[in-house]
Amino acid sequence: QKEVEQDPGPLSVPEGAIVSLNCTYSNSAFQYFMWYRQYSRKGPELLMYTYSSGNKEDGRFTAQVDKSSKYISLFIRDSQPSDSATYLCAMRNSGYSTLTFGKGTMLLVSP
Amino acid sequence: KAGVTQTPRYLIKTRGQQVTLSCSPISGHRSVSWYQQTPGQGLQFLFEYFSETQRNKGNFPGRFSGRQFSNSRSEMNVSTLELGDSALYLCASSLTSGVDTGELFFGEGSRLTVL
Numbered sequence: 001q002k003e004v005e006q007d008p009g010p011l012s013v014p015e016g017a018i019v020s021l022n023c024t025y026s027n028s029a030f031q032y033f034m035w036y037r038q039y040s041r042k043g044p045e046l047l048m049y050t051y052s053s054g055n056k057e058d059g060r061f062t063a064q065v066d067k068s069s070k071y072i073s074l075f076i077r078d079s080q081p082s083d084s085a086t087y088l089c090a091m092r093n094s095g096y097s098t099l100t101f102g103k104g105t106m107l108l109v110s111p
Numbered sequence: 112k113a114g115v116t117q118t119p120r121y122l123i124k125t126r127g128q129q130v131t132l133s134c135s136p137i138s139g140h141r142s143v144s145w146y147q148q149t150p151g152q153g154l155q156f157l158f159e160y161f162s163e164t165q166r167n168k169g170n171f172p173g174r175f176s177g178r179q180f181s182n183s184r185s186e187m188n189v190s191t192l193e194l195g196d197s198a199l200y201l202c203a204s205s206l207t208s209g210v211d212t213g214e215l216f217f218g219e220g221s222r223l224t225v226l
Contacts, residue, residue, distance in 0.1 A: 032212075034214075034215075036217070041222075042219055042220075043115075043117075043201055043217040043218050043219040043220045044154075044201070044217045045217070046214055046215070046216060046217075049214050088153075088154065090154075092212070095209055096167065096209065096212075097142055097144060097159050097161075097166070097167070097205060097208050097209065097212040097215070098144070098156050098159060098167050098169075099144075099146075099154075099156065099203075099215060100156075101146075101153055101154040101155075102153070103153035104153065
């Protein structure tokens, strides 16, 4: 079992839909959780950064962390074609800088 | 504020050759990490440098090495290239390392093709 599991997709939705992206993990030591967006042939761009459990909202994006279930989510409201990209979850322990990534979910938003 | 800069962006090498990739972190950031991204394995951690010292190393063979200079710029080197080394090599910088690491910001990557 990999430390971080993420459905590779692709996930296809119409413009305006609410998108839910998820990751599960096995290492209970993970304390910091991130979501990155990666466009084709580009580097990952940090979208959300959260510590421990709870919710964090930033514009159309909401990140949720449930440490008891070892489950994190990213919600995108009013999705746009420009949101079409691969979304990577990442996490790390409190004492280390090293990130462990999911393999990414490809999202396609059609006009 | 300039982001993380990686050079070269694209390069093609043949098996057995060596390659050096360069990374300039965000101004003021002292920690630089390197990751390898392939379609099959996703993003995998290579190593992290902080204040010119290697802080952590991933599970890669000794052909992969790196260093960090006093201005926080970093280079990574891959010797005796193999076909399986073809990948996008990503550099990430953060203000510091360890407990207070904070956010990691990635560059655009160096895409290496080994023929």
